[in-house]
Amino acid sequence: MAINELQPTRKPPIFQIGAILWLRTNLISSWTNGLLTFASLYLLYIVIPPLLDWMFLSANFNFGTVNILGFDIKFSEVMADNKNCGREAACWPFIYEKIYMFIYGFYPREEVWRPDVFYGLTALLIIVVRLVRNYKYKNKVILSMIVTYPIVSYILIAGGFGLLPVVETHQWGGLLLTLIIASVGILISFPIGVVLALGRQSELRVIKLFSTLFIEFIRGVPLITILFMASFVLPLFLESGTNFDKLLRALIAIALFQAAYFAEVVRGGLQAIPKGQYEAADAIGLSYFQKNALIILPQALKISIPNIVGSSISLFKDTTLVLIIGLMDMLAMVNMTSNDPYWLGRETEGFVFVTMVFWVILYSMSRYSRKLEIRFNTENKN
């Protein structure tokens, strides 16, 4: 009955757009909203400025003359010492002096190139995993790197085998030790976790029983009890006279502990696979091992990757517990360095420094995990 002429497209009324609209809706759309904004700003005001002041503005940066990459940079005439490095703000020269210990522990200085190469290899591994997207052989390259990385790193750091001078494990410390425990922990616990997950899904009742018992036991107790067990009881399980390296005990404890958590993550992936996949694999005549290795596990692991990264992040956080059984990881270094009679009472600087290092590493890992999740969600949408 009626036909209308074309209506013009217009801009919305002025205070519905742009920055003013944003301010209105997001910050002051109502009395309560305005109050919240004010409260938040106030909170920021009482927290951020004192923090910035302590960390940067009033902090002491008198490092003396520092040689960075061959260039001499002069921060101050002479490096500050404990007396003239105020108490009201951060004394960063303390960190500067102790930074070797934070990063390398007690590693002999003349061999420091070895941990450096190790750090470089780790960085390389991360870069390859994160940046190389479409290279055809990417998975094979990563797998071979994951296999050679531990062997090469061990030889580098520990020495021996007639190749390099030996550096005992009690000399490893700081960030170096933290990284070693984390990477060894992940690399060893993951295959064990996969086996446990398959065991828990198995139709053979004995295998299923023991897998379930193991997993539920480990998940029911705090890591520290497992560490203590490994520390005190494990040596008793072996033939008398075996010298059981302290670090090795901790690694075993962490690996077994993390394996149970990885097992649950992988089990989630296994359960997400449609029953039809198992049936199809059986129908074409694959054996149990073939079926899992070629069909089931590749799919299960792919689905679980975001959760695997999440679990690895937890592992990284848990490595700090080794300090309780006497290993000198990066956190332990804070107590160690502030016990230096010359620099007494500088724990706060130590804690802040170590917090920043940990936060950067862990935040990067969780951002990566979130990217993976997004990527997997869009891939799996079809």
Place this chain on the structure above:
Amino acid sequence: MKQQNILSQVKNLTFREILYNNEVRAFFFQVATLLLIFGLFYTIIGNLFDNIEARGIHTGFSFLKNRAGFDILPFLGNYLQEYTPESSNLTVFYVGLINTLVVALVGIIVTTFLGLFIGIARLSNNYLVAKLAGGYIELFRNIPVLLQIFFWYNIFINIFPHPKKSFSFFDVAFLNQRGLYLPKPILESGFSLVIIAFVVGIILTVFMKRYFNKKHDETGVHTSTLGYSTLLIFGLPAVFFLLLGSPLHFDIAVLGKFNLKGGMQIVPEFIALTFALSVYTATYIAEAIRSGIEAVDKGQKEAAAAIGLTQTQSLKLIVLPQALRVAIPPTINQYLNLTKNSSLATAIGYPELMSAFGGTVLNQVGQAVEILGMAMLVYLFISLCISLLLNFVNKRMAIPER
């Protein structure tokens, strides 16, 4: 019975067929595993006993009767068990257990409120509030909890003043390096009646709510029970309290020559531990709550609005029931994590189960297997309870599907 089936199947097969029969294989594989596991255990336990003998370590639980011989930081555990260095090691176990439970309980309450607050703030329309909540989560989730415990302990030790200059809250509570001194409640004879009145108040409230629900069903008239509930639960005991001549007075700490005397001392180790654990766990709970609320389909809120429910009604009847179903299981899991993480108290010397019993006693007595075994049993028991609770909650809340 399974063996019979296998045997009857096997009777008619050739040897080769037997070898490949799946049932046979499964059977033997499991037997082999059992043998392997038992063999492993046998060797290990054998070595264990050999070593124990060789090193002269005692076995058995008789050490529990022995004198402990060390001091423990004063806290609820000591208080309830009246611990002195003359008490037995078993008492140390109980002291540690009680202290663990206290941390767990207080921590769970604090972290729930904190997590709720942050989780809801994260979803706020206010840009600043949402970003701040998000920042909180990103910050505290990416720092190891042990580091956070150390950090807060360090801060509190440095900030809390010397006892002589204790910070005072209206002269009733005090804060200094030795801890937080709250008024210690001293219960007198009539107080038990007040407690009974409180319980009666709760029971009466339950009945009252039922009555009003019935009335709502029958007449459509909805009465708000909040006022009446508060009156019953708090008013009733208050009346009794006054009638009985206030059978409760507080021992307030008084500044002595070097330190505060009296009052209820809450050691800074406890404050730091609970604070750090709560702050850390709250990040996970906040995320659980956020995912719960986001799991409720946008259409649900629209349908609720379209049929005329107010915002509050929509929240109470439609959004929260669905959000909580998603948010509660991971939250209960986090409670378990918090309890397990309390074992990190060893690092700052708060005397809970692992540090007092699993730490000092272990060092003194050396019987790691028995001591760690007892501690692990406790944690396993707590885990079991939480799992059962989770299962129960999941079953009750399940939304029936096809």
Place this chain on the structure above:
Amino acid sequence: METENNKSNIIEISELNKWYGDFHALKNINMSVKEGEIIVVCGPSGSGKSTLIRCVNFLEKFQEGNIVVAGIELTDDAQKIRKIRSEVAMVFQHFNLFPHLTIVDNLTLAPIWVHNETKEEAREKALKFLERVDISEQAEKYPNQLSGGQQQRVAIARSLCTSPKIMLFDEPTSALDPEMISEVLDVMVELAKEGITMICVTHEMGFAKKMANRIIFMDEGQIVEENDPVNFFKNPESERLQLFLSQILTHDE
């Protein structure tokens, strides 16, 4: 046509304009609906048809213009909105039944909590409406136990429980498998015959031909053409409608 003017306009929309940020989603909409009319709104996706009807019960806010529903002007006033929402019911594309409540409880929710009816009355009424949409045997089941078509019929019954004067349908059959579409359309036809005012956004042209008093065609945020069903399909005047009809009718016929 003269006799129809005796009935009053139950919905009056004038000069309605809505923006999503910078995007002009509804342009100068003018529309009036008489009591008892059956209106079908159709158009390509993104044309604003859902947005338009969602403005009628204030699920979407608008920046310019005026909407009067059942004599009440639609503004950002909580009381007015509540009143309007008890006169206007909505059936959603994705049903939006409350999964944690039984079918019966889904229906009695609004009567009990908004209209203060007793539980008995509400239940009786609910069962009556469930009977009407032919699904009373599922009364104690939960939404996720029902098929799509069954859920949508329950959703329609739920809207009827508040005795609305106007019913809005937002693509009610678009999320259904083909074999379930007719069971829902049958219910809608029954409702239409009873004299309730209906505005349906739908692609089901069979329903439009059969039951609509008026069909409105929207494109790019504005009403391009409206007509009675016969002339709408036989004599489309605007080019855009001709294009639209050629696209959809080749599938149906």
